[in-house]
Amino acid sequence: xxxxxxxxxxxxxxTVARIAHEVVERHAGADLPLAIVGIHTNGVPLAARxxxxxxxxxxxxxxxxxxxxALYRDDVGVGEGRRHAVPxxxxxxxxxxxxxxxxxxVDDVLYTxxxxxxxxxxxxxxxxxxLVQLAVLVDRGHRELPIRPDYVGKNLPTARGERVTVHLAxxxxxDEILLESAGAR
Amino acid sequence: xxxxxxxxxxxxxxxSIARILRNAYRFTEVMGRENKKVPTxxxxxxxxxxxxxxxxxxxxxxxxxxxxxxxxxSIKGAGSSVEKGESLKDTxxxxxxxxxxxxxxxxxxxxxxHLASRFTDAAVLNAGDGKHEHPSQxxxxxxxxxxxxxxxxxxxxxxxGDVSHSRVARSGILGFTTMGARVTLVGPPTLLPxxxxxxxxVETSCDxxxxxxxxxxxxxxxxHERMGDGGYVPSLREYASRFGVxxxxxxxxxxxxxxxxxxxxxxxxxxxxxDPATLIERQAANGLVVRMAIxxxxxxxxxxxxxxxxxxxxxxxxx
Numbered sequence: 001x002x003x004x005x006x007x008x009x010x011x012x013x014x015t016v017a018r019i020a021h022e023v024v025e026r027h028a029g030a031d032l033p034l035a036i037v038g039i040h041t042n043g044v045p046l047a048a049r050x051x052x053x054x055x056x057x058x059x060x061x062x063x064x065x066x067x068x069x070a071l072y073r074d075d076v077g078v079g080e081g082r083r084h085a086v087p088x089x090x091x092x093x094x095x096x097x098x099x100x101x102x103x104x105x106v107d108d109v110l111y112t113x114x115x116x117x118x119x120x121x122x123x124x125x126x127x128x129x130x131l132v133q134l135a136v137l138v139d140r141g142h143r144e145l146p147i148r149p150d151y152v153g154k155n156l157p158t159a160r161g162e163r164v165t166v167h168l169a170x171x172x173x174x175d176e177i178l179l180e181s182a183g184a185r
Numbered sequence: 186x187x188x189x190x191x192x193x194x195x196x197x198x199x200x201s202i203a204r205i206l207r208n209a210y211r212f213t214e215v216m217g218r219e220n221k222k223v224p225t226x227x228x229x230x231x232x233x234x235x236x237x238x239x240x241x242x243x244x245x246x247x248x249x250x251x252x253x254x255x256x257x258x259s260i261k262g263a264g265s266s267v268e269k270g271e272s273l274k275d276t277x278x279x280x281x282x283x284x285x286x287x288x289x290x291x292x293x294x295x296x297x298x299h300l301a302s303r304f305t306d307a308a309v310l311n312a313g314d315g316k317h318e319h320p321s322q323x324x325x326x327x328x329x330x331x332x333x334x335x336x337x338x339x340x341x342x343x344x345x346g347d348v349s350h351s352r353v354a355r356s357g358i359l360g361f362t363t364m365g366a367r368v369t370l371v372g373p374p375t376l377l378p379x380x381x382x383x384x385x386x387v388e389t390s391c392d393x394x395x396x397x398x399x400x401x402x403x404x405x406x407x408x409h410e411r412m413g414d415g416g417y418v419p420s421l422r423e424y425a426s427r428f429g430v431x432x433x434x435x436x437x438x439x440x441x442x443x444x445x446x447x448x449x450x451x452x453x454x455x456x457x458x459x460d461p462a463t464l465i466e467r468q469a470a471n472g473l474v475v476r477m478a479i480x481x482x483x484x485x486x487x488x489x490x491x492x493x494x495x496x497x498x499x500x501x502x503x504x
Contacts, residue, residue: 041497071215071223071253071481073496075488085498086204086485089211125220 007177020053035101040090042108045170063096072118099127113147188308194359209478226255236262249476323356325475338365346405
């Protein structure tokens with residue numbers, strides 16, 4: 001299988017740290033308190049790392065939450081491509097008032113934008129955040145919706161047939177970003 | 186394309202049951218929000234078809250579908266064309282013309298849901314067919330035990346009373362044993378299924394004292410309406426004195442369940458029915474999230490595009 005390591009553990013760490021610095025810089029002196037919300041699955045540990053790093057840099061870690069988008073997908077039960085499986089429903093934890101925080105959504109890969117659309121919809125079922133921003137580790141292009149990230153770890157031009165896989169130490173045991181070429185699976 | 190149905194607890198393996206129970210727990214979070222509705226099943230159509238009386242099941246299925254944003258039509262046997270003598274087959278064929286995604290059916294006849302599923306590509310969810318099965322009840326019972334008592338694997342569950350006429354018992358036994366519980370059926374021999382030990386993998390007893398070892402005592406309703414001319418028990422009073430579950434017959438720590446409606450003073454004493462330490466109220470309350478999880482499980486299969494985008498999937502087993 002043709003899987004290429006695009007980002008190794010060291011680069012990975014530096015990339016996440018750089019995003020954390022950018023977030024701190026942009027939110028310095030802002031009236032709105034910041035909150036970090038990870039999108040299941042990989043966005044959750046990434047959000048936790050960002051929150052911890054921001055805490056390190058500023059002396060105060062922002063509130064951390066997680067959001068699951070399974071119930072907000074745009075393709076539920078539409079009828080084609082069904083096989084005997086259902087999307088996993090993850091846990092949503094937002095134990096701070098999102099109506100009084102600038103919410104930073106965090107995900108690993110930005111692709112069509114559909115996941116982010118769903119996450120924003122889910123978020124608004126919990127309140128009315130005054131500001132929502134998006135941080136992603138990888139932007140691989142091919143957007144199908146007018147969605148744009150505020151913080152990007154790495155811009156990665158890809159072909160549609162390729163596959164970007166992010167491994168996180170918390171889940172997969174190691175930090176890396178892989179690119180699998182078309183037909184590899 | 187034909188959708189997956191839930192006709193019997195036999196349709197679900199351990200992994201599928203665990204997935205539904207896990208999703209039910211996720212829905213408790215949704216029910217705790219100010220906005221209790223999620224858009225998951227918008228555009229899907231649910232037809233509830235209840236040929237038999239029901240409060241809990243029909244209400245919770247209707248509300249579950251609405252909380253998931255599906256369009257719901259609820260039809261009762263009384264007041265529909267069924268009263269004019271329309272057959273189940275014709276009713277399904279007629280309603281099928283409106284393109285439903287799922288039929289939720291309660292019917293007095295054993296196998297009615299199996300029959301219905303032959304005439305539609307929509308999913309069919311058995312909400313009780315005669316004395317046969319009632320899978321959504323078994324799932325909410327499993328969920329209630331898991332939340333309130335603990336992991337089901339290794340628990341001892343005594344099912345007391347009219348097992349032979351009980352769809353709750355049949356589905357319960359299948360679900361409990363699949364999840365690794367030990368099950369003992371307790372009741373008069375006339376109300377226990379023949380050779381239950383070999384057929385169902387359970388123990389049986391005709392002595393109420395044998396509930397002593399159980400962690401959970403599941404009390405069944407005496408099904409007068411399914412007993413015909415009777416002859417199963419000498420009298421309800423006699424039954425109550427021999428098998429009625431009371432505080433005196435329980436030891437501390439045992440949890441009591443009942444699917445309702447309760448015949449007070451027959452299978453369950455009035456005092457016990459009113460005791461908040463039983464799980465009976467929890468069962469009714471949990472019906473909603475569990476039925477949301479079942480609808481989600483049958484209707485939320487993702488599109489090819491979603492699969493290509495790499496949505497994380499939990500495998501389901503074909504019915």
